[in-house]
Amino acid sequence: MITLEHVYILSGLMFAAFALGRARDRVHPRRWRSAAFWGTYALSFLAGSHLPDLVNGILLAVLIVLGASGLARPADAAPPTERLLASLRNGNRLFVPALTIPALVLIGSLFFRYLRVGTEPLVDPSHATLIALACAVLVALLLGYMLLRVPLSAPLTEGRRLMEAVGWAAVLPQTLASLGALFASAGVGTVVGRLLTQAIPMTHGAIAVATYALGMLVFTVIMGNAFAAFPVMTAGVGLPLIVGRFGGDPVIMSAVGMLCGFCGTLMTPMAANFNIVPAALLELPDRNGVIKVQIPTGALLFVANTVLMALCVYRH
């Protein structure tokens, strides 16, 4: 059966190739630090499932230290004239590999479940989408070589250029998700929930709604993830007060409350994979550039959501 582990090995090989490419780049002053960073990340993909937790923790510590101490800047892109000539030569064939990726992800996530070897599924059904993404990338690469005239080394050199533009931010989402796990095991959520309910007098249903909605927003901004905020706020404020004391509808409260949290996700650097990584990927000089354009939408939508909940939750 093809599992997530195979995709991890493919990813690990790619990061290892980036590390080697960086190490062979003789001129760059920070090449060893960068090569060690991508090499360590590669190791966590290749061997992480078999290493003890302590060693994996040390790998993460190495990534944090190397990443925070400054990595090499990416190489320059090919000169514009060269790319323009290539674009004239390749024409609309360029779109074939680009659109292959979403098309194959769609097909894979819908139809992988029907592929079987004997009685066993060919592809792990619980991770069909991620495995489909990896397959789609391989097919798109093959199509790229077949349809376009590009140097053989282009995927690795150009892929490394993009990866280095993202730099340390590449491992931030994964590190933040791990911080969430630490917060959970240390009981941060319950403490925050208790503080909130003690601080605000819940004399009226509308106050409970406002506290719940605002709590979802603030807690999501802090944790970077509405999924972490939902259990805390729902157990602390939602169920005992909105549903229990004031008789609100749990469905409306939960659905709209979660979306209040999503408004917070638009506004926080802690949601790194949505806000910080794209800023790096798009080569914005300000790493909060994406958040800045999202704050008005997040704020307006949050107010709308709170009003929606206050109007609907007690009326059923």
Added chain:
Amino acid sequence: MLVLSGIAIVVLGFALRLNPLAVVGVAGLVTGLAGGSSLKGVVETFGHAFIENRYVGIVWLVLPVIGLLERAGLRERLQALIIALQAVTMARVLVAYLLLRQLSAALGLNALFGHAQMVRPLIAPMAEAAAERTSAITNATRMEIRAYAASADNVGNFFGEDVFVAIGSVLLMKGFLQQNGVVVAPLDLARWAIPTAILAFAIHGGRLMLFGRRVQRAQPSNP
């Protein structure tokens, strides 16, 4: 109360614009120690969670393809196409992508598009090219267009996915409520995500149109 020190470190670290990776590492260490774990225990918990969350990094697999296509002139080809299509304005590119992203996420296909596979190679270059059709744009405007392109992806993704019944957040809500003795149907949860989905499209789509008008006004008109 001591366990909250990690949150304080995160807030302070981001406010002082320190390296987020270092801030998160220190916050995790402090939180774990304050929660009563040993240093070894904290490193182990951190390491275990880091390995468990590797799936977040799989998206980087698309970079070699995107790099290859950019090297082969994808951006330049898009520019040539967009400039020829007069009806395609920057705002329309972004609103159309917002709608596409939201609808596909509402069908449970939120992995189909994203920043690495769509925004960087296709959407941002299209929006930039459309804005540049009549006259040059400043570098600051170019960066703002890219930021808006990323925001269209996020808003569409977040406020589309909850309309789908089998998405993680809907199942999380159902599971958590069930643990607490409240039985709800996922379909009802998904249904109550629709009003917000419509509001999100109206608000963000409206802001994208306003941004388009602002960019157009800032440009010197064509002779």
